[in-house]
Amino acid sequence: MKPAAPSTSFSGPFALGTLSAPDQAPFPGLVVSGGRVLDLRTALDDPALTTRGIFEAWAAVLPRLHELVSDADAGWQPLDGLRVHAPVEPRQIFQSGANYRQHVIDLELAHRSPDDPRTVEEARAEVAGIMDRRAAEDLPYVFIGLPGAITGPYDDVVLPAWAEQPDWELELAAVIARPAHRVPVAEALEYVAGYTIANDLTDRATVFRRDMKAIGTDWLRSKNAPGFTPLGPWIVPAASIADPDDLRVTLKLNGETMQDESTKDMLFGVARIVSYISQTSRLLPGDLVLTGSPAGNGMHWGRLLRDGDVMDGSITGLGAQRTRCVAEVSR
16 A cells, blocks of 8 residues: 655655664655655764754754755665655644635534524525634634654554544644744744645544533544544645645545645635744744645545545645555454
């Protein structure tokens, strides 16, 4: 199921990843077109270097990465035969919810009470109006994810036995370059090192607490099972992405397109989300900011994830990931 040679179809001259040879420790890699990779531990003379460590010194390292791309004698090796891991191990994951206009409308209609006196058209129009007002007047909705949910872009995803309605949510993720605290919207993108792909899986059945409805959402239970955040394959530097608010997000389930939407449909763009988070928290190098999922989730289609399903996710300029769902073995 894992591709023999992961695609290097990304924007710009290079991308960053975390890779490993069989029975070897993972290493931070500089990946270029043509299926070549450079072990940055050797190239930057730092045996303990990690991808996150690169972002901790991003301003100083970035010019050197551009130089290495043109160095034919730097020690390149073929990507073929290497395992591709999640590209970075963040300390913090911030996740934006209800951030795509059409997605929120679809979810509202999917959870609509059978006693709702409105027609579908009336309900859709009302929710659309709320979304437009929210984009103009309100703030992003952000919650916290756990690094333990991250897995590689080609790894199998185990569906827990307790997950009754596991769903896909392909998302654009921003990777933070330097500490950011209380930054204005106009400066927020200066703190983004690059972008990658995240599939923020969600068990819809446990999003809302059944025992105490007043508590509201239970993101720990519904989103943070091991492997519920396939990440990568690559981190593409921000300078190689012309406009993060104009990228195509596409997810196919067993070859059938389920999500195919532009990030233009986001209620709050990357800059607004990063700025909003920074007003409360201090973003750190290597942290992830997930920007929400577009329309076309399983709840919309009435088709949730099950054993054997294969998800192919891609975002313009960022490459593609492929993950297979595997049912948890009962013990």
